[in-house]
Amino acid sequence: MAEPYGRWPSPISPHDLAALYRLNDVQWDADGQTLVWDESRGGHSLLVAQRQGDAPRDLFRDHALRPGVGYGGGAFGVGRGQVAFVAEQRLFVQPLSTGKPRPLTPAFGHAASPVFSPNGAWLVFVHTYEDHDALAAVPTQGQGWPQRIAYGADFYMQPTFSPDGRYLAWAEWDFPNMPWDGTRLMLAAWREGRLEVPRHLAGDKRTPIFQPTFSPDGRYLAYLAQDEEWDTLYLHDLEQGTTRPLLGDRCLMLPAWVQGLRTLAWLTPERLLVLENRAGFSRILLVGLDGSVQEHDPAPYTWLRQPAAALQGDRVAFLASSPLIPERVVVWHLADQRWETRARSAPENIPVAYLPTPEDITWKAPDGLTVHALYYAPVPAEQRSETPPPAIVSVHGGPTSQRTSAFNAQAAYFASRGYAYLELNYRGSTGYGRRYREALYGRWGEADVEDAVGLARILAERGLADPRRLVLLGGSAGGYTVLNTLARHPGLYRAGVDLYGVSDLFALDLDTHKFERHYTAKLVGTLPEAAEKYRAWSPLFHAERIRDPLAVFQGGKDKVVPPDQSARIVQALRRRGVPHIYKVYPDEGHGFRLPETLEDFYATLERFLLLHVVLA
Known part of the structure; x- marks a missing residue:
């Protein structure tokens, strides 16, 4: 007799998901022969180098990459046979051939995105200390202290040298913008450790700039800009001083949640x-x-x-x-x-039959926009019955983000057990144009919930899932959507899973870190004028409406969404006797990385779903 949905035997274990390496970046050395990449093993990030025709080797094992500007990223830079990387709040330099890392800066503030000058004598990097961000420069031989070379803006990213060393370009922006709202492209002449007066080449409060990049001959500066609905690739001629578009009306940029992102x-x-x-x-x-x-x-x-x-x-x-x-x-x-x-x-030892492929499904939102989701059917296909399966709807964080067709280990874990699995790219997601991304501004807690409700109804209407056995899962901003949906539409989803979700918008606005200091104001409104909306769309103040089983997971060291945001929701569940589980992982921050955490999380979650969804 075939096993019921949700109880299919699967070759994918919690250990398999916990053991996955995370790859973060890859770069060539200037000779085009040595490749360097950043990989995380068991929550520990390090650098691996491979020269053409040789075996890969770890460059070090006694340091952990940890760039600390905003949400991280930009952990290393390569040039002229050496690598610079960020660890223990310092910049280190190490030869790619042989030799150990050498500290270059004191443990002062946080650094990211180190880039070598073409002659190898200098490093320029993004630096932050006590809420003050800047571009800084330091000699690579260690004979001087780092000095600020560009400052005054609230944020900096993506510094890059021209090949001849004459110019430095970068992107910068100010509050209240996020980097996908509007930034400035800056260009300045480089004078061995200092800059001449920068020029503002492009970008403004409504035009974000992404990844300035010089041509190999140094004549041109290419960059991406979203000056209309979609993105444009521009080319600035440094000799003529002219700028022209090369390619437009396409999605070419990424939301710069972290330093060091590239698409060009x-x-x-x-x-x-x-x-x-x-x-x-x-x-x-x-x-x-x-x-x-x-x-x-x-x-x-x-x-x-x-x-x-x-x-x-x-x-x-x-x-x-x-x-x-x-x-x-x-x-x-x-x-x-x-x-x-x-x-x-990964070992790549899971049979292909147990790996689902997504189908793009769409429907119309109340405002007329087309909403997107990726649908993963249960696998293997031959085990499906004529009855619709239970489904897990995953709501991504951000909320300015997107789930893509990249390998999705979590989707495979649940689909191979007999669940349909969906990634909801609700209004506010990136990848579908400016209007779609900005549709959440002023409506966070409303439009995203509408889309979670709309997807549940579409799944039922199209026979893609059993409407009595739907689960809503989300982390961070996605957890906020989970809590709001369960509070405002009880019974629509059979259960919810909240990972370090926002429950109190007032506390989020008061306690969040610098990068997102004005983000909530864009998504909801400015205090005190929008206080009524903050209360209306804070799940904490409506937690008494939640009656469906809820699993809550939280990192004990989370500084983005502090543990109190989850603890207060759990207190409300306990008072009313709502079925729930609550797990705090004391050594985790905003997002889970440790193998022991991931193994426990998936095992605990699977048991919760069996008890409250599959066997309920």
Whole structure:
């Protein structure tokens, strides 16, 4: 007799998910022969280097990469046979050939995105200390203290040198904006440790700029901008002082939640590569300076990130994955479009039959916008019955973010047990244009809940899931949507799963870190004028309406959504006798990384779903 949905035997265990490596970035050295990448093993991030024809090797094991500007990112930079990286609140420099890391800066503030000057004599990096951000420079031989070279803006990101060392470019922005709202592209002449007066080249309060990048010959500065509904690739001629668009009306940028993000790479002085996001699927675009565009399907991969071109322009490294392939470090050879695998994040020993592939489903929201979700059917397909399965609807965090066609271990874990699994890219998500992204502004807690409700109804109408056995799961901003949906629409979802979710908007606005200090005001409104809306859309003040079983998971060291936000929700559940579980992982922050945490989380969650959904 076949096992019921939710109890299918699966080859994917909690240990398998906990043991996955996380790949964060990949870069070439200036010679185009040595590849360096950042990988996390068991919550410990380190650097791995591989020279062409040689085996990969760990550059160190007694340091843990930990960039501390905002949400992190920009952990290292490579140049002239050496690597600079951030650990223990310091910058270190290490030769790629042989030799140990050498500290370059004191443990003062936090650093990110180190970039070598073309002659290797200087490092420029993003620095923050006591809420003051800046670009700083330090000699690589350690003979001087770091000095601020650009300051006055609230935030900085993506510093980059011209190949001849004449210029430095970067993006900066001010409150109340987030980097996807509006930034400025700045350019300044570099004078060995200092800058001449910067020029504001592009961008404003309504035009975000992303990833300024100089051409190999130093003549051009390419950058991405969202000056209308979609993104445009621009080219600034440094000799002529003119700017022209090369490619437009496409999704080319990422929301800069972290430092060091890239979607663009110069191949030669006449050609660039840029990644296009088509509703969560990657396309490779080769763009000539004459405006010509060659499009490539990256099969067998569906999602690429962090492109890095070798000096010769004949190879590009990526972090690549698909629903059937866990993320890898790969090199794409342009001559024959051949993919070469350099590193894997997983053993890749799960039979393909147990790995689901997503289907894009859409429906109309009340305001007329088309809402998007990725639907993963239970696998293997031959085990499905004619009755619809239980479904887990996952609501991503951010909320300015997107779930894509990248490998989704959590989807595979539950789909292989007989659940349908969905990723809801509700209004406010990126990847679908400016209007879609900004549809949540002033309506956080309203539009996202409408979309969670709309998806539940669509699943029932289309026979994609059993409407009596739906689960809503989300972390951070996604947890906020879970709590609001359960409070305002009791009984629609059979159970909820809240990971470090926001429950009190007042506390979030008062206690959050610098990067998001004005984010809640954009999403909900400015206090005190919007106090009534803050109370209306804070789940904490309506927790007495929650009656469906709820699992709450929290990191004990979370500084973004402090533990009190979860504890107060749990107190309300206890007072009313609502079925629930509450797990606090004392050594975790905002997001779970430790293997022991992940193993316990998935085992605990699966038991909760069996008791309150599958067997209820």
